Amino acid sequence: xxxxAACLKTPFAVLGxxxxxxxxxxxxxxxxxxxxxxxxxxLAREAWRQLQAYLADTSFVFDLxxxxxxxxxxxxxxxxxxxxxPGRARSYGDLAEELHSSPRAVGQACGANPLPLVIxxxxxxxxxxxxxxxxxxxxxxxxxxxxxxxxxGYRPGAP
Numbered sequence: 001x002x003x004x005a006a007c008l009k010t011p012f013a014v015l016g017x018x019x020x021x022x023x024x025x026x027x028x029x030x031x032x033x034x035x036x037x038x039x040x041x042x043l044a045r046e047a048w049r050q051l052q053a054y055l056a057d058t059s060f061v062f063d064l065x066x067x068x069x070x071x072x073x074x075x076x077x078x079x080x081x082x083x084x085x086p087g088r089a090r091s092y093g094d095l096a097e098e099l100h101s102s103p104r105a106v107g108q109a110c111g112a113n114p115l116p117l118v119i120x121x122x123x124x125x126x127x128x129x130x131x132x133x134x135x136x137x138x139x140x141x142x143x144x145x146x147x148x149x150x151x152x153g154y155r156p157g158a159p
Contacts, residue, residue: 004037005019005039005047006048007030007036010055012143015027015030017044021043026068027117050064058153062118064118068113073101073105076099077095077106077109080095081110081113081119081123081124084120087152088154092106110132123149123154125149
């Protein structure tokens with residue numbers, strides 16, 4: 001727990017917030033029952049506040065300093081995901097076409113996203129359904145994705 005600047009209980013999971021002091025570096029999904037940990041410094045407090053604002057209103061726009069570790073390609077995918085509005089989704093194939101890549105590479109970049117919710121990888125779905133989440137094809141990660149999409153009002157089959 002000491003690695004986290006805060007742990008926030010949400011309706012769907014406990015989120016562990018990591019920072020490097022000047023930027024948010026990761027949001028981890030923690031095991032059920034993980035105790036809430038109040039923010040340890042101002043950046044963690046602001047990230048906590050903004051995550052709560054998103055949970056209260058999905059149109060909330062995050063404005064946090066971010067420093068996600070990743071390759072240039074992953075960062076391109078993550079920037080494309082940030083352009084998907086709440087309640088909408090794009091397919092791995094659509095993003096791959098935009099980025100001149102393959103759906104599998106886009107899926108791998110989505111799974112490697114260290115800042116879920118703030119970089120909304122849950123808004124990327126398979127053409128034939130939900131797809132994966134956090135490198136998982138079933139279990140709790142897919143439950144998180146379903147919850148987030150439903151929270152934002154996404155309807156399968158909608159653009």
